[in-house]
Amino acid sequence: MADTNAAPVRNTEQLTDELVERARAIAPAIAARAETSERDRRVADETIADVAEAGLFEILVPQRYGGHELGISSMVKVMKALSPLDVSTGWTLAFYMVHNWMWCLLPEEAQKEIFADGPSRLGPVMVAPTVKAQPEAGGYRINGRAKWGTGSSHAQWCMVSGIVEEDLPEPVEGQPPRPPAVRMFAMPWSEAKLEDTWRTSGMAATASHDVIFDNIFIPAHRVMDATPARSGEAEGAQIHDSSVYTSAFTPMLCVAALSAIVSGTLGAAGHAVERAKTFLSTFSGRTSVDNPALQIRLAKADLAAQTASRMIDALAQEIESDATMPPIPLENRARQRAMSSHIASICRDAVTLLAQGSGASGHMSDSPIQRAFRDINMASCHVVFDQDPTMELHGKMLVGRPPPIILA
Template sequence: MTIALKQDEFRPAADVIAGRFPADVRPSVNQPTLDCYLAAARGIVPTLAEHAAQTRAQRRPADESVAAIVGAGLSGIMRPKMFGGPGLELSDMVAVGSVLAEGCASTAWVYVVWEVHCWLVGMLPEQGQREFYADDVNLCCGAANTAKAHARAVDGGYMVSGRWGFGSGSTHANWTCVFAAIEGQEANGRPLVRMMIVPRPQFHVEDTWRVEGLSGTGSHDIVIAEEVFVPEHRTVTRADVAGGTAPGGRLHGTAAYRMPLPPGAHLATDSSSIGLARAVIALFRDVIMKRTYVTGKAQVDMPASLIRLATAEIEVRAAELLLQDTMRELEAHLRTGAELTLEQRAKARMVAGYVPDMCKQVITSLVAACGASAMLEGSKLASALLDVTMMSLHQSTEYDRGPENYGRVLVGLEPSNIAI
């Protein structure tokens, strides 16, 4: 049975601005540089860590953590410059998200989801962008599945209803971004699907997110039970978003708005696994410095533990550099005015699965060397293992989808999966 969340359980962004949360929410980032945002992110990692257990228990980000993100000026860093944003690239936002994950993986995951949708709104027609970006802070959740969605064209827009699963960040969001096939419309022999944004209260959230890993993301179902009207200017075709050819994106000068949805979103979700792995390395270092075996020998004197630690440091750094290099290569290519090649897109999809898989291997290795106490109730190590496992199962990062595709493209064959 699903349960509709009560209105007072929602934590919309407007309440953050109004000072409802116990935190100073005045933006502290005054210069729109990546270093400035990274410093701000590092500054709130302790707050996110302090409320991580609360986030897991209540199955949504803690209000204090959301307030810290907004207060540090990190919300909306993917807002286009023409609407008051810093004009950063997706790779910059990913770097910020990985820092936040050192404090709380679920909160960082939600942060990246909000910023990915803030980026996607920049591909709408200009009027739709102006309506969304009119508020100082907007948190937008979303879901791309269309199986239970319905939309029909009417004068000036579309009537939309449906249910969309896995709406990470939904409990604080005041907008949602969903996809729906338009009844009776086709493109290239396939149903025409449009991306559209819908404000609260035209949608509601049903309490369906009961999982072990990433339990604090509030990834409930997004529901529009009765048809609502979505004006044309709040929509764009999925083909344009997936191809990096959305007309609204031409308003902005950064590579982000020429980045196709699949590689951009797939790679962005990797950031949380990097930060989580770094946090586990720090935990493991503390464990071996303090732990003594029943024989009286300190774990820090065990060569095997030191080898695991050193290997983990190198492997996570390699995964981080691979992610950064892949994203920046795509962005540099797009800045030339060229479209991404099939090989670049196939490589990006493989990297999107490789990075969290590598982080999962690292975390599994370190947890395995911490003894049975690593699995005690409330253990941060156990939570990290569950979280990274969930990350690696996401459809954007599932490892098995990538290597065959990339290998086929490398030898001149057509990809077996077109969603790249």
């Protein structure tokens, strides 16, 4: 006899398709605000309202908190549709989405606190361990400065990584020294202090200002050990049934950021094709649509964008597959980081090719091509996309020579 009390089976593909359509409907307004968002160095308030109303911020949030509880593959599909002509805004929105996932790795008490007022909480998560944490009864006291506070413009909560001050034992002869204890500390945004430092040639709307932490007490329930999270074994993940929350920390961050870059590359390539069909040279008054050199550039950029799109889809699916069987091996995580940096380089080369062939008019301030060129060239310099360390790490793992400390 059928169990009439059983929860209904969700059609996640149908839900994903619905969210993609909502994203696609918002995209033209985001593109229209791109120049203003860049000038104001923050995502437009109207964009935040649009995305919130569409229910996109909570794509990775558990159903128990009112979220959709979908995986990173669904998020990538949404991001491709959401902001193809404004990478800077897309990057910020993607970070808000994945940061909502990160809150779910904290202890359960912190999760309930963060999601008490709704299914998403926006804010920066600064993963470089730059603050100092002193243990105290019931928690830690943190002090310091963190850079790269992406999304600070609409922050409600934030989380920062820091090193716990402790007396480390002398290393045993012949053994590598014990790495310092790294923890992540969550708090309401009102406890932190922003310092306006974000003046850049690209990615201006991300509002990635410095954040100051001055003698802030963080209760123990809002502290996460970063090490198990790397392999998909964060404490907070254990209370959720979905394998979304046992995904590896760094690959999830890589793909979330990469989704905005891939979206922007697809958008720039498509825009360049449409521009070529109608553009008239101010010098000759003639169209350049029949110019073989332009056609070759457009073809190369299109193939690069489509390649990057397929590669990120495959990478997201691999991360989801790994998450079903934690702990996730170092080899997999190292390869996924390397693959992310490789995809970012493909995107960078594609928009550079388009910018080089767009003429001077393609570099006017209202041109999506020049904006994608600047934004993607800067975004691809993010530490997770630095090809030297990511390829070196992947190569070391391939030949069986792992480094003593691996942050993957």
